[in-house]
Amino acid sequence: MLDERKCKILQAIIDDYISTAEPVGSRTIARKYNMGVGPATIRNEMADLEVLGYLEQPHTSAGRIPSAKGYRFYVDCLMSPSSLSEQEINLINNWYHTKVRRIEEVFQETAKILSRLTRNISLVVAPQFSQSTFKYMQFLPLDETRAILVVVTDTGYLENKVIAIPEGITMPELQRIAAAVNSRLAGLQFNQIKSSLIRDIRNDVIPDHALFEKTLDMLRQALTPSQRDRIYLGGTTQMLNQPEFRDVEKAKGLLTVLEEEKLLADILESQEANGVVVTIGQENKFSGIQDLSVIQATYRVDGQVVGKVAVLGPTRIEYSKVMSVLDFMHRHLGEILKKYGV
Amino acid sequence: MLDERKCKILQAIIDDYISTAEPVGSRTIARKYNMGVGPATIRNEMADLEVLGYLEQPHTSAGRIPSAKGYRFYVDCLMSPSSLSEQEINLINNWYHTKVRRIEEVFQETAKILSRLTRNISLVVAPQFSQSTFKYMQFLPLDETRAILVVVTDTGYLENKVIAIPEGITMPELQRIAAAVNSRLAGLQFNQIKSSLIRDIRNDVIPDHALFEKTLDMLRQALTPSQRDRIYLGGTTQMLNQPEFRDVEKAKGLLTVLEEEKLLADILESQEANGVVVTIGQENKFSGIQDLSVIQATYRVDGQVVGKVAVLGPTRIEYSKVMSVLDFMHRHLGEILKKYGV
DNA sequence: ATTAGCACTCTACTAAAGAGAGTGCTAATA
DNA sequence: TATTAGCACTCTCTTTAGTAGAGTGCTAAT
Structure with a gap:
C-alpha cells in the first residue's frame, strides 16, 4: 500500500482541500502541516501519489486536488473520526x-x-407506509353525503380520505364493509397486500356495491403512498x-x-x-x-x-x-x- | 395624464423589457413597434417619461428600463389583458x-x-385549519397503551395524534371524555375556541384526569397549526x-x-x-x-x-x-x- | 412638431502584459 | 541513497489599454 509518509501527505492534502476548496501545493503542506521535510520532497511524493491515482492536477502549474480514489482511501483509512460535541x-x-x-x-x-x-x-x-402493518379501517361520519375513510397502521400512522356516500347507503352498511375488509387484511404488512387479495374480497364478500369499489380504490391508493x-x-x-x-x-x-x-x-x-x-x-x-x-x-x-x-x-x-x-x-x-x- | 403617444411608447418599452430584460433604446422602439415616428422623437418622449418617473436609465448611454411607477401604470392602464388558451x-x-x-x-x-x-x-x-369548524373528536383504538386522537372538521379535514393511555383508563372512559368535549365544541370555528373555553370544560366536566389533560393539550395543538x-x-x-x-x-x-x-x-x-x-x-x-x-x-x-x-x-x-x-x-x-x- | 446629423458618454469586449503560484528537473548535499 | 536548494518553465489570473458598439442629447434643418 502507501508508506507512512505518503499517507500523512495525502491526508494533509485532503484535509486542506476540504477546508479551502483550493488546489494544494507542496509549500503549503510543508509549512502548514510541518512534515519535517522540505517542499521538494513533498513534490516528489505528490507526483507519486498522482501516478497512483490518489491525486489530480487541474493544470500543470496548480497544486493537487484529491481524486475519487483519494477520497475513498481517506474515508476508509486516513480520516481521523470525530464525534459530536x-x-x-x-x-x-x-x-x-x-x-x-x-x-x-x-x-x-x-x-x-x-x-x-x-x-x-x-x-x-x-x-x-408500505412497510407497516394494516390494523383496521373505519368510516367516520361527516354529513349525509360524505364520510371520512381512515386506515390505521400498527405504528399509529393514519391515512384518511373523504368519500362521497352513494345514494341510499347507510352507516351500518359502511361498517359492514369495513368489517369485511378488516377481517381479511388485519395484521398484514402493506406491501404484502396485493391487488389480487383486494379482488378476492370484492368477489367473496360484497360482490357489487359502488361504495365498496370506492373503498377499495382508496385502499389501493393508500397502498401506493406518494414519494x-x-x-x-x-x-x-x-x-x-x-x-x-x-x-x-x-x-x-x-x-x-x-x-x-x-x-x-x-x-x-x-x-x-x-x-x-x-x-x-x-x-x-x-x-x-x-x-x-x-x-x-x-x-x-x-x-x-x-x-x-x-x-x-x-x-x-x-x-x-x-x-x-x-x-x-x-x-x-x-x-x-x-x-x-x- | 399621459397623452396617447407617450402611453404607446411606454407600453412598447415595458413589453420589450419584459421579454428581453435588456434596457430598451429609442431605435428598438421605432423599428420593432413601428410607431410612425423616428427614433429622435421617441428619444424626446422617453426623456419626458423619465422626468415623470415612469422610466429609469441604468447609465447615460444605455436604454431605459421601467421604474416601479412605470410598471404600476402599465398594470393599471396599459397592459393588454390576456386569457388562458x-x-x-x-x-x-x-x-x-x-x-x-x-x-x-x-x-x-x-x-x-x-x-x-x-x-x-x-x-x-x-x-x-383555524378557519374551519370543529365537528367532533374521537379516540381510535391502537393497542393497550396507545390510542389515536382524531379531530374532524366540517370540511372533512382530519388532525390526528397518537396518545399514550394512562394506566387503568378504559375505552368507555375515553369515549366519555370525547363526548364531553364534543358537546361543548361542536359547531364552533376553531379560532373561536379559546383556552378559556377549554379550561371551562376541564373544570366543569371531568375535573381531574391525566388523559383528559393530554386530550386538551392535543386540542390546543390542533388549534395552533404550524405554518x-x-x-x-x-x-x-x-x-x-x-x-x-x-x-x-x-x-x-x-x-x-x-x-x-x-x-x-x-x-x-x-x-x-x-x-x-x-x-x-x-x-x-x-x-x-x-x-x-x-x-x-x-x-x-x-x-x-x-x-x-x-x-x-x-x-x-x-x-x-x-x-x-x-x-x-x-x-x-x-x-x-x-x-x-x- | 419632427427629424437628420453629430459629438459625446458609457459599457463590454479583446488583446497584451505582468504577477504569482506551483511544478519538474538537475545538481549539490548529508 | 534520500533529501533539498535552485532555477527554468508553465499555466492562470489580474490588470491595463484600446476599441467597437449602443444609445443619448443637442442643434439645426425641414
Whole structure:
C-alpha cells in the first residue's frame, strides 16, 4: 500500500482541500502541516501519489486536488473520526422540544438540524407506509353525503380520505364493509397486500356495491403512498455558499435533481448496508450527482429499518464531521420518533 | 395624464423589457413597434417619461428600463389583458386527475402548475385549519397503551395524534371524555375556541384526569397549526433561469426569504382585497423582496375565503400572463378542492 | 412638431502584459 | 541513497489599454 509518509501527505492534502476548496501545493503542506521535510520532497511524493491515482492536477502549474480514489482511501483509512460535541448533542436534544408539534415535523426538523450541523443538503426519508402493518379501517361520519375513510397502521400512522356516500347507503352498511375488509387484511404488512387479495374480497364478500369499489380504490391508493411527502429536504440554500456552486448552472443542475423526488428515492434506496455509508463522486450510479458525495444511514424503530437520513454535498465534503452527525442521528432518530408519537 | 403617444411608447418599452430584460433604446422602439415616428422623437418622449418617473436609465448611454411607477401604470392602464388558451385550460384540468391522490397534493400540484405556466415561483396557501369548524373528536383504538386522537372538521379535514393511555383508563372512559368535549365544541370555528373555553370544560366536566389533560393539550395543538405545511412552493428552480438571478448572491437572498415560512405568510396575509392583486417592487413592505413583484389572489370554498394563490417574480414579470393564470386559479381552485375531497 | 446629423458618454469586449503560484528537473548535499 | 536548494518553465489570473458598439442629447434643418 502507501508508506507512512505518503499517507500523512495525502491526508494533509485532503484535509486542506476540504477546508479551502483550493488546489494544494507542496509549500503549503510543508509549512502548514510541518512534515519535517522540505517542499521538494513533498513534490516528489505528490507526483507519486498522482501516478497512483490518489491525486489530480487541474493544470500543470496548480497544486493537487484529491481524486475519487483519494477520497475513498481517506474515508476508509486516513480520516481521523470525530464525534459530536456536548454542545451539539444538546442542540439536537433540545431542538425537537421547541419545534415539534406533529410527527411530520420530526422529519422536517431533523433535516434542518442535519443541514445546520453539516452545512450541506440533508435528506430524511420518513418511514414507508408500505412497510407497516394494516390494523383496521373505519368510516367516520361527516354529513349525509360524505364520510371520512381512515386506515390505521400498527405504528399509529393514519391515512384518511373523504368519500362521497352513494345514494341510499347507510352507516351500518359502511361498517359492514369495513368489517369485511378488516377481517381479511388485519395484521398484514402493506406491501404484502396485493391487488389480487383486494379482488378476492370484492368477489367473496360484497360482490357489487359502488361504495365498496370506492373503498377499495382508496385502499389501493393508500397502498401506493406518494414519494412526495416521504422525503424531507434541508439546507438547499446553504449549498449556494459552497464555492463549487458559485456557478449558477451548477446550482440549477443540483436543484433540478433535488426536485425529482423519484430520483432522490432511488439514490437513497440503492444502499441497504448497516451503519453510515459513503458514496463518493463517480461511485454514484446516478448522473447529475456524480460530482457529489452522498453519505447516508438507515434508522430503525423497534429494531426494524424504517427510513434513512442522508447528507449530500461536494466530494470535498467534511466526511468526518458529516459521518459523526449521521452516526448520531441514525442511532437516535428511532427513539426521538417514538418520543414524539410514531 | 399621459397623452396617447407617450402611453404607446411606454407600453412598447415595458413589453420589450419584459421579454428581453435588456434596457430598451429609442431605435428598438421605432423599428420593432413601428410607431410612425423616428427614433429622435421617441428619444424626446422617453426623456419626458423619465422626468415623470415612469422610466429609469441604468447609465447615460444605455436604454431605459421601467421604474416601479412605470410598471404600476402599465398594470393599471396599459397592459393588454390576456386569457388562458384552450390548451392551458386543458392542461390544468387534466393535471389533477393524473397526479392527485390526497388533498395536500392538490396544493402541491397547484403550485407546480402555477410555476409551470408562469415560469416563476408560485405559492399556494392551503386553507387554514383555524378557519374551519370543529365537528367532533374521537379516540381510535391502537393497542393497550396507545390510542389515536382524531379531530374532524366540517370540511372533512382530519388532525390526528397518537396518545399514550394512562394506566387503568378504559375505552368507555375515553369515549366519555370525547363526548364531553364534543358537546361543548361542536359547531364552533376553531379560532373561536379559546383556552378559556377549554379550561371551562376541564373544570366543569371531568375535573381531574391525566388523559383528559393530554386530550386538551392535543386540542390546543390542533388549534395552533404550524405554518409550515400551510404554504406550498413551486418553481424555485425555474427562477434561476431568469437573468436577474444570474448572480448567485441574488439567488441566495431570495431562497433565504423563501425558507422563512413566517415571512412568506406575512407577505401574503397582508392583502385581503378581492380579485387579483399586484404588488410591485418597493410597494412591498418586506425587505428582501423589494426588487420583486408579488401577484396574488384569494380562493374560496363554499363562498368563504380560505387560502391564497400567488406568483413571485422579478418586477419584469409577465403581469398579463400571470394575472390571467391566477385569475383562472382563484376561480377554480375551490371546485377542484371539493372535487378531490376537501 | 419632427427629424437628420453629430459629438459625446458609457459599457463590454479583446488583446497584451505582468504577477504569482506551483511544478519538474538537475545538481549539490548529508 | 534520500533529501533539498535552485532555477527554468508553465499555466492562470489580474490588470491595463484600446476599441467597437449602443444609445443619448443637442442643434439645426425641414
